[in-house]
Amino acid sequence: MALKSWVESANQTGTDFPLANLPYGVFRHGHSDRIGVAIGDQIFDLRMCASDGLLAGLASNIVDACTASILNPLMSLGPDAWSALRARITSLLSAERASTEEQRRARAMLVPQDEAEMRMPAQVGDYTDFYASLHHATRVGKLFRPDNPLLPNYKYVPIGYHGRASSLVTSGTEIRRPRGQTKPAQSSEPTFGISRSLDYELEIGIFIGAGNALGQPIPMEQAERHIFGFCLVNDWSARDIQSWEYQPLGPFLAKSFATTLSPWIVPLAALDPYHVPVAARAPEDPKPLPYLAPGSAPAAFDLDLEVFLESAQMRASGKSPLLMSRGNLRDLYWSPAQLLTHHASNGCNLRPGDLLATGTISGPGEGSEGCLLEMQHRANPVRLPTGETRRFLEDGDRVTFRAFAEREGLPRLGFGECTGTVLPAG
Amino acid sequence: MALKSWVESANQTGTDFPLANLPYGVFRHGHSDRIGVAIGDQIFDLRMCASDGLLAGLASNIVDACTASILNPLMSLGPDAWSALRARITSLLSAERASTEEQRRARAMLVPQDEAEMRMPAQVGDYTDFYASLHHATRVGKLFRPDNPLLPNYKYVPIGYHGRASSLVTSGTEIRRPRGQTKPAQSSEPTFGISRSLDYELEIGIFIGAGNALGQPIPMEQAERHIFGFCLVNDWSARDIQSWEYQPLGPFLAKSFATTLSPWIVPLAALDPYHVPVAARAPEDPKPLPYLAPGSAPAAFDLDLEVFLESAQMRASGKSPLLMSRGNLRDLYWSPAQLLTHHASNGCNLRPGDLLATGTISGPGEGSEGCLLEMQHRANPVRLPTGETRRFLEDGDRVTFRAFAEREGLPRLGFGECTGTVLPAG
Numbered sequence: 086m087a088l089k090s091w092v093e094s095a096n097q098t099g100t101d102f103p104l105a106n107l108p109y110g111v112f113r114h115g116h117s118d119r120i121g122v123a124i125g126d127q128i129f130d131l132r133m134c135a136s137d138g139l140l141a142g143l144a145s146n147i148v149d150a151c152t153a154s155i156l157n158p159l160m161s162l163g164p165d166a167w168s169a170l171r172a173r174i175t176s177l178l179s180a181e182r183a184s185t186e187e188q189r190r191a192r193a194m195l196v197p198q199d200e201a202e203m204r205m206p207a208q209v210g211d212y213t214d215f216y217a218s219l220h221h222a223t224r225v226g227k228l229f230r231p232d233n234p235l236l237p238n239y240k241y242v243p244i245g246y247h248g249r250a251s252s253l254v255t256s257g258t259e260i261r262r263p264r265g266q267t268k269p270a271q272s273s274e275p276t277f278g279i280s281r282s283l284d285y286e287l288e289i290g291i292f293i294g295a296g297n298a299l300g301q302p303i304p305m306e307q308a309e310r311h312i313f314g315f316c317l318v319n320d321w322s323a324r325d326i327q328s329w330e331y332q333p334l335g336p337f338l339a340k341s342f343a344t345t346l347s348p349w350i351v352p353l354a355a356l357d358p359y360h361v362p363v364a365a366r367a368p369e370d371p372k373p374l375p376y377l378a379p380g381s382a383p384a385a386f387d388l389d390l391e392v393f394l395e396s397a398q399m400r401a402s403g404k405s406p407l408l409m410s411r412g413n414l415r416d417l418y419w420s421p422a423q424l425l426t427h428h429a430s431n432g433c434n435l436r437p438g439d440l441l442a443t444g445t446i447s448g449p450g451e452g453s454e455g456c457l458l459e460m461q462h463r464a465n466p467v468r469l470p471t472g473e474t475r476r477f478l479e480d481g482d483r484v485t486f487r488a489f490a491e492r493e494g495l496p497r498l499g500f501g502e503c504t505g506t507v508l509p510a511g
Numbered sequence: 512m513a514l515k516s517w518v519e520s521a522n523q524t525g526t527d528f529p530l531a532n533l534p535y536g537v538f539r540h541g542h543s544d545r546i547g548v549a550i551g552d553q554i555f556d557l558r559m560c561a562s563d564g565l566l567a568g569l570a571s572n573i574v575d576a577c578t579a580s581i582l583n584p585l586m587s588l589g590p591d592a593w594s595a596l597r598a599r600i601t602s603l604l605s606a607e608r609a610s611t612e613e614q615r616r617a618r619a620m621l622v623p624q625d626e627a628e629m630r631m632p633a634q635v636g637d638y639t640d641f642y643a644s645l646h647h648a649t650r651v652g653k654l655f656r657p658d659n660p661l662l663p664n665y666k667y668v669p670i671g672y673h674g675r676a677s678s679l680v681t682s683g684t685e686i687r688r689p690r691g692q693t694k695p696a697q698s699s700e701p702t703f704g705i706s707r708s709l710d711y712e713l714e715i716g717i718f719i720g721a722g723n724a725l726g727q728p729i730p731m732e733q734a735e736r737h738i739f740g741f742c743l744v745n746d747w748s749a750r751d752i753q754s755w756e757y758q759p760l761g762p763f764l765a766k767s768f769a770t771t772l773s774p775w776i777v778p779l780a781a782l783d784p785y786h787v788p789v790a791a792r793a794p795e796d797p798k799p800l801p802y803l804a805p806g807s808a809p810a811a812f813d814l815d816l817e818v819f820l821e822s823a824q825m826r827a828s829g830k831s832p833l834l835m836s837r838g839n840l841r842d843l844y845w846s847p848a849q850l851l852t853h854h855a856s857n858g859c860n861l862r863p864g865d866l867l868a869t870g871t872i873s874g875p876g877e878g879s880e881g882c883l884l885e886m887q888h889r890a891n892p893v894r895l896p897t898g899e900t901r902r903f904l905e906d907g908d909r910v911t912f913r914a915f916a917e918r919e920g921l922p923r924l925g926f927g928e929c930t931g932t933v934l935p936a937g
Binding site: 263 | 636637662664668672678689690692728759760761767768769859861865937
């Protein structure tokens with residue numbers, strides 16, 4: 086039976102943040118940025134906990150990390166420190182374990198979520214984006230190479246590329262439609278102008294905890310010990326810019342105008358019960374090369390993902406956002422551990438707070454496409470409740486991602502929202 | 512007539528660092544990292560200058576930036592602040608302008624270069640690598656597509672991709688040969704092992720000074736005002752890893768194991784007299800799209816570049832390093848200003864200390880190839896003075912880049928060295 090919290094909203098059906106979750110974030114309340122943990126509709130302020138002595142007895146480097154205004158110091162401490170802190174927070178917020186006196190003191194550390202502004206949770210040194218969904222790679226590949234959608238390396242190499250860290254923004258930041266070079270198929274020359282094929286990409290972000298030294302790979306059996314937690318990522322993409330610029334060195338300005346992160350980082354410890362085998366590998370697929378061979382424990386995660394779209398007209402007329410697709414993190418061809426081990430296999434150093442994103446997460450069937458590009462082959466565009474239609478995003482469109490882990494006998498864990506609204510080009 | 516310095520070594524023929532250069536770097540002497548300026552064989556310690564009052568009268572944000580242990584704060588101040596500081600340093604180090612008393616005080620601020628350890632000059636938030644040499648792109652393209660070496664976008668889009676910031680290292684850092692996935696043409700499946708095709712890439716790095724806000728492009732006429740200065744970059748590349756992994760999202764682990772920077776950043780102001788027109792554009796080439804149209808002033812730079820190779824056997828037998836190639840920065844198809852303006856054209860924010868590299872700089876003729884990959888078509892491998900031969904780098908090889916600007920009537924400006932020695936795979 087799951088523990089209950091004395092924070093009543095954490096026990097309500099449908100909350101994203103029960104006691105079993107305890108995601109970390111950075112919030113602004115008053116004039117300072119502080120580290121907190123989401124519990125029900127509240128934030129448990131860890132800086133206040135540290136100064137009030139509620140973390141007494143934990144190692145001093147853990148307590149110090151809780152007083153920072155960014156999660157990188159806590160991330161750098163590694164999984165034993167995270168376990169110790171998580172156990173203490175669980176105890177303080179538990180109805181069964183916290184004494185009446187502890188509950189009284191801890192209650193003073195709560196800040197209502199609706200009074201706080203969420204900030205970037207970590208200083209991201211490097212942001213890497215992968216391409217780990219076989220279904221996404223296949224559907225996108227079919228648009229370009231109908232007979233041969235998957236390139237020969239796909240089932241051997243976890244394909245990835247470096248993304249732009251400077252333009253990572255938090256959920257709720259408005260997204261300015263970019264300009265760029267595009268070349269319509271019928272033109273002989275490109276032009277520079279407003280992108281007309283703006284898209285979202287549904288992804289999960291993997292925050293690195295403790296890093297590795299340059300030149301020191303991370304073996305598979307150690308990989309998950311380097312993962313601090315997961316968030317949602319919207320890797321906004323301008324498809325018309327991308328198709329013209331991406332040869333031969335990959336996507337660049339088609340992506341670097343903005344990437345949105347959800348503000349709460351769900352710890353790997355909270356997701357541990359949702360480990361499942363990778364779903365997208367078939368018996369005839371090649372075995373991973375030995376350096377990427379999974380251990381006996383399942384390395385994928387059963388995490389449901391949803392994409393919602395709301396146009397300006399829908400908002401004005403009070404319509405609910407439209408569910409565009411559903412996916413699941415288990416449908417990736419490569420597990421988070423494989424992505425991480427591959428990344429460091431050449432000796433590349435990962436640092437605390439570095440971000441790896443999975444790439445668009447799509448499932449095998451219609452209704453599980455993680456981006457609009459994959460829906461282009463449909464005979465009809467997506468129809469919104471207002472009668473509007475969409476092939477790509479229009480100005481005023483708001484895209485919202487949600488994720489949750491759910492299993493019989495366990496409380497549902499949510500990720501909160503990853504949302505952004507498209508502004509007209511400046 | 513150029514000014515002389517009272518630092519005698521700055522007036523000697525062949526020095527990289529005359530009074531007209533004054534490159535910025537970060538050095539360690541004793542226990543602290545400090546900002547300094549190279550002058551002859553000395554470092555002029557700007558932190559000591561600040562605390563001794565030698566910068567009095569300059570704006571306080573300039574003086575404060577000189578006391579930092581990294582150049583980012585100074586970079587963020589923009590060109591008017593850089594001019595003011597440069598004028599003061601020039602005056603203090605000038606034999607004609609500095610009073611006897613100023614010379615006496617300034618002499619106490621000198622640290623011999625051979626007593627200091629050079630550090631990473633800036634915290635690089637994002638590192639972007641371009642592909643701006645038409646000659647490089649053409650020679651490399653020929654290896655893959657003999658009849659059609661240049662892709663259709665090349666003459667319109669300054670092709671670039673994001674690189675890895677975490678593995679940037681300073682000159683002198685040893686380079687561990689990476690492992691990775693490779694697939695020889697005759698094999699049906701890839702294997703994971705030691706890279707056998709390790710290469711260098713001769714590049715110039717462009718450090719961003721003041722940045723731009725997300726969503727705010729930088730027009731061409733403003734571009735150079737955002738450039739703090741230039742350094743040398745060796746973008747080490749594992750060609751066998753690269754050829755297998757790079758489709759469709761570009762180079763990744765083939766590059767991210769290490770990238771070497773020279774420690775001194777030559778200010779744009781020092782290079783201003785070496786502005787020349789872009790050399791690699793032919794009359795029949797398409798005009799740049801309007802957002803990349805150069806102004807009337809020349810936007811390329813006449814900067815000579817040299818690559819030297821020294822094997823372990825050469826070192827042991829006292830042979831001089833072999834000059835492998837010579838190039839010139841003017842031979843790029845795109846100017847630094849065009850690279851910067853293109854990068855921000857979608858609204859992507861550049862931050863102080865971000866690094867743009869040009870991509871391999873190659874000239875049109877044999878002997879001007881900026882990497883070994885471009886020499887693969889030669890009938891014979893490169894022959895070293897010991898009788899050894901090279902197609903790619905071997906363990907123990909030391910690669911050194913140099914750069915200098917030289918013109919009749921002006922003192923020669925050098926960049927110092929960008930060097931690294933290959934270690935065997937770990």
